[in-house]
Each structure stands twice: as C-alpha cells, then as structure tokens.
Amino acid sequence: MSQQGILYLVGTPIGNLEDMTFRAVRILKNVDLIAAEDTRHTGKLLQHFQITTPAISYHQHNRFEREIDLLLELKQGKNLALVTDAGMPSISDPGYDLVKACHEHQILVIPIPGVTAAITALAVSGLSTERFCFEGFLPTKTKERRERLETLKLENRTLIFYEAPHRIVETLEDFNEYFGENRMIVLARELTKLYEEIWRGTIKDAIVLYTSEQPKGEYTLVVAGASLTEIPELSEAQLKQELYKLMNQGMTRSQASRHLAETSHLSRRQIYQLALEIED
Template sequence: MNADLMPGALYIVGTPIGNLEDMTFRAVRVLSGVALIAAEDTRHTGKLLHHYQIKTPQISYHEHNQPQRIPEILQQLQQGKAVALVSDAGMPGISDPGYELVKACRQQNLPVIPIPAATAAITAIAASGLPTDRFVFEGFLPVKGKARRDRLQALQAETRTLIVYEAPHRIEKTLADLAEILGSDRLMVTARELTKRYEEFWSGTINEAIAHYAATPPKGEFTLVIAGASAPSYPIASEADIKAALSELIAQGLSRSQASRQVAQQSHLSRQEVYQLALALPVAEVAKLNPDRGHKP
C-alpha cells in the first residue's frame, strides 16, 4: 500500500463517465496505491486499470452481493488496509449501491475519503441552459405502476430544475409520462453519451422531444434535464392565498400532503401548518377538484 494513503480508509474514487482522459492524477495515484479495489463490474473497471497500467487487485461489489461483501470490506479496513470503491462510471454512491458501504463505514467510524470526478447529472445540467442555482436529482424513476405515477405527481409542482436518468429503451415511455403529468409544453434538455464520441444535447418541449425520438430511435444512456414548474403568479402570504394554492395543486393531482410540501416552500408557514390548512379544506371541495384524492391525505 502507498505510504501516502491513510490506513484503514475507504476511498470513494470517481472515474470517467465516458472519456478516459477525464481520469484525474489523484484518482490514478489512489487506485495504484490502495490494497484493494471494490468495483461494480471488475471487467469494465479492468479496462480502465489496464489503460492506466494499474495492477491493484479487484473484487466485485454490486447490488446483488453487497450483503456479503460489506462485512468483508469492513474487515479489510479494520485491519488497516486502504480500499477504493469505484462504480462503472462517475462517483460511486450516486444511483448505485456504494451508498450502503459508505453508510456502514460511517457507522463503524472508519474514514471515508472522496476523490471527486464528473457525474452525468452535474455535467448535463451545467450544459443544459436551464437554471442551475436550485435543482432536484431524481436518479432513475420507478419503472412502472403506482410508484412511478406517485413520484411524478410529487414532482409536478416542483419549481426547481429536475434531473432524471433513463435507459434508451424506456425513453419514449418516460417522455409520454412526463407529458401527461408535468405537461407537454414543459421545456427540457436531453443529454446522451456524455463526454463520448457521439455526445449529443437536444432541447425543446417535452412534446417536441416525443416527436423527435419517435423519428430518431434513441441510443445510449440518457440524462433528462427538465424545467421546474412555474411559480404561482400571486404571493402566498395570507391564509386565503395558501388555501387557494393548495386547492390549485390538488386540482392538478397532488395529494394534500404533496401539495402542502410545495406550498410550504413558498409561504411563511411550516409544512405542518400548511398541512393543517389542507386538512381544513372541505372534503366535498377536494373531491370535486380531484375525485381520486378526495378522501386521501
């Protein structure tokens, strides 16, 4: 092990999201110096290690073997060995099971040291032209069913820019769901094959995106950057304003709880106080606004 590295530390090493030239000097030094590399896919990481002539041994660490791997890696760390965690691309722990290992290390008071690299979400929003001062990263949406619809409905009135990952074979279905729940005229940017040879950014409305990918079969992994909802055109200050805003969001399909969360961000009241006002809305009125939500929280 390299003497410059901290004994018993887990190094969270970011790797390129596409272009191998995005590897940092520090990442190469750490991967060369640790005793062991825990990789999401050892074959994929092996190509990166070969490119930089790194000889450090690997073990696999992924969502299917993490229950048995975590104790093994913790044991290595407790013996004073430095271990590096890498994913197939980008920063470990972002939309992959690295989070569980990091949490376990924190619980054991073992040092965790990040070695930063690019992530698709930040790379995409930085070049999107949509607001970057406040945004929400959603990773991969639930694939289907009630969980997917509930997640999108919870985001319906979100005013911050949204970032979503999606696979090419699901992009058309996702765009259709976005159009139905967020609105077909919402602006968005699609980014695919980031930092690679065929990197491409496309921008327009969700409806235009549907037409575009119907005519141009989608290829490569996608990052979707979606404009946030427009803020209410009136200040949410008085109790009457708050109730009006709640009624408007419930009419759009949000539950009382989801609507309260959104309104609380734009008012002087806490979420709990806004929720109490939502509960005070007559059941008959809520049912009229949104029959599916009339008797639900």
Template sequence: MTDGTLYLVGTPIGNLDDMTYRAIATLKAADLIAAEDTRHTGKLLKHFQITTPQISYHDHNRQQRAGQLIDKMKAGEAIALVSDAGMPGISDPGFELVVAAIAEEIQVVPIPGVSAVITGLVASGLSPEQFVFAGFLPTKKKLRLQQLEQLKRELKTLVFYEAPHRLLKTLQEFQLCFGGDRRIVCARELTKLHEEFWRGSIQEAIIHYQTQSPKGEFTLIVAGQTVTAPTEISDAEILAQLQQRIAEGVSPSQASRVLAQELKISKRRIYQLSHTLEQPEF
C-alpha cells in the same frame, strides 16, 4: 478511528481523459478496489497501468460483501470503491457501504470525479442554480407516476437518468404529469464521441424520438414549474362580478364572501366597494 480507509473514487463517464491524477494515484495505492463490474473496471485499470486487485461490489452482493470490506478496513486496509462510471453512490452502489464505514468510525475519503447529472445540467441551458436530482425513476408504473406527481409543482430544475429503451415511455409520462409545453433537454452519450444535447419541449421531444431511435444513456434535464404572478384585479371588475351575483339572487353578504374566496382578495375591500352600488348595506 481505525487505520483503514474507504476511498470513493470518481471514474470517467465516457472519455478516459477525464480521469484525474488523484484518482489514478489512489487506485494504485489502495490495497483493494471494490468495483461494480470487475470486467468493466479492469479495462480502465489496464489503460492506466494499475495492478491493484479487484473484488466485486454490486447491487446483488452488496449486503454480503459490505461486511467483508468493513472487516478488511478495520484490519487497516485501504479500500477504493468505484462504480462503472461517475461517482459511487450516485444511482450506483455505495451508499450502504459508506453508512457502514461511518458507523465503524472508518475514515471515508471522496476522490471527486465526473458526474453525468452535473455535466448535463451545466450545459443544458436550464437553470443550474437550484435543482432536484431524481435519478432513475421506479420501474413500476404506479410508483413512477406517484414520484412524477410529487415533482409536478417543483420550481427547481429536475434531472433524471434514463436508458434508451425506456426513453419514449418516460417522455410520455412527463407529458402526462408536467404538460407537453414544459422545456426539456435530452443529453446523451455525455463526454463520448457522439455526445448530443437535444433541446425543446416535452411534446417536441416525443415527436423527435419517435422518428429518431434513442441510442446511448440519457440525462434528462426538465425545467421546473413556472410561477405566474397573479394578475391584479381592478375595482371595476370586482364590482361587475358583485353586481352579477346579486342580480342572480345571491345576497350581497354571501356574494362578498364567495368573491373574496374565489378572487383571493379581502372581504373588506369588496365591502368598501359595495357602497358604490345601489344595494342595501352588508
């Protein structure tokens, strides 16, 4: 393993008081800070009196920049990677650099911090036990609907990120794929002064944000699909349906086979019940 290290440093998603002592110490001790937006991170560094130099690392230059950062770490430097808010790699640049560092046997050290997905989920009132984080949906409508269709029958709680100008469009697509009655929590401006949790159904959310203009970054928490236990069908109901099919001219054996498939019960059960009817044996 080389002497260089890649530190993945979590930063506040709004409230600067959420910055950890370990994150501050790491940024101060690093040789270089790779930041998604150096101007944005510069304000954070100034607030905590951190003078470590910065270099940009964002969506548009990450492929080119990764090689430079890897070379620096192979030479023994400690690089601290930060995004504009939250943990690097979570809907932000970082994943490719982590993979590249691991491939070069460079030590990768996470410095945990706040993440909007967890912050919104635990306060939503929807089950946090198991969840699927979908991040930002694709910008192309076809791909968005394909992804939502894949999540339609997911039993786990679903978590998405969304920008305010796309919120209504996304809610309408939720209604199309999940149904208007599905429970949703719209968390916005998490940890900030105007933090808000709106709770209700998807249909109610559409009505609400048609009258209240969406503001701030949103974390959307959607309930998973509810599983309804199958209702046990009685013998009397099975016999009634069997008699109806036979009266319509369907043979007893065919009626038995079709009912078994439709009601998801065994053909043997229907066969045994058929002996109570005044019909020829199957």
C-alpha cells in the same frame, strides 16, 4: 488494536478516459483493494492507466454479503477504493450502503471527486442551475412512478433524471402528462463520448423526435421547473390535502412542509402548523 483503514470514493470517467484525475490514478495505485461495480469494465480502466491493484466485485446483487468482507478488510487496516462503472460511487449506485456502513463503524471515508453525468448535463443544459433536484431513475412500477411524478408536478427547481434508452419514449409521455407538452427539456446522451449528443427543446418536440428515431445510449434528462403561472395558490384545505398525500407517501411533517413551501404563498412555518393539525 491496529488502526482502521480508509475507504476512498473514487470518481471515474463517464466516457472519455482523459477525464480521469491524477489524484484518482494515484489513489487506485496505492490502495490495497479496489471494489468495483463490474470488474471487467473497471479492468479496462486499470489496464489503461497501468494500475495493478487487485479488484473485487461490489454491486447491487452482492452488496450485502460483500459489505461484511469489505468492512473486515477496513477494520484490519487495509485501505480500499470504491469505484462504479462511470462517475461518482454512491450516486444512483449501491455504494451508498457501504458508505453508510463505514460511517456507522467510524471508518474514515474520503471522496476523490470526478465527473458526474447529472451535473455535467445540468451545466450544459441552458436551464436554471441556481436551484435543482436530482431524481435519478424513476420507479419502474406504474403506481410508484405516478406518485413520484405527482409530487414533482409543481416543483419549481430544475429536475434531473437518468433513463435507459428503451424507456425514453414512455418517460417523455409521462412528462407530457404531468409537466405539460411545452415544458423545456434537455436530453443528453453519451456524454464525453465520441457520439455525445445534447438535444434541447419542448417535451412535445422530444416525443416527436424519439418516436421517429431510435434512442441509443444512456440518457440524462434535464427538465425545467414549473413556472409561477403553472403553480396555483392553494387554499388551507387544499394544502392539508397535499400534506396528507405527501405524508402518506412516507414524508415527515417537516419534509412535506418544506416541499409545499417551495410552491406556496405560505411560509414553511405556516404550512408546518397546518401539518400539525393532521392526525397520524
């Protein structure tokens, strides 16, 4: 049996081509095949760096059938690179499915690090970088969206979201409802590109700005976590109620307990004991 190939996760620039690494160029030149979210978009990148490796599409709509083909290529000993249109593959990207499948088939996956919009925006935000959580795109369905924001309302870590320009105002209004108008927020758009803009202020001010100004480009939103004054001390009965809500949304007892421990005066172990008292 021939040795299996390697899947390389290759980070690509989120805008400025000068952010491409020497290692990324070398890997893309040396692999047998490149799986790209959009072959036309990636084609411009390959042409710029004089990379002639063939590329095929791998995206949200064909990932399941394409996964079978790519796994076959890897099992036959070919080395593949996975790229997204911008940033690191598998972050808010269907590449996750292929990476998971490779691990299940004992195929080696090697990361080639690159720029990520979430970390870039966080670093420049001026908000706390000690503890943060990445939420990506919020659900578009109203019920799911509200449930997600409800679980984040008392989150004291810095929050990072992605958002499309046509949904910015709606998202800011949702933030206003769940996080309050005075919570600090940073809106970063067109990061590393010619018209890069990093705006910092309160959620209230952001709503005023973007209801009078047309949002343009893809956005990364960095929101300050809840302050201690915003987090009330819950009684055991209230904690059980919150645990029930979180578990009803799909969290395990352990996950729900860990989540509530972040904003409670009780330890995770104490909250977990309360969770054990809740019937399945």
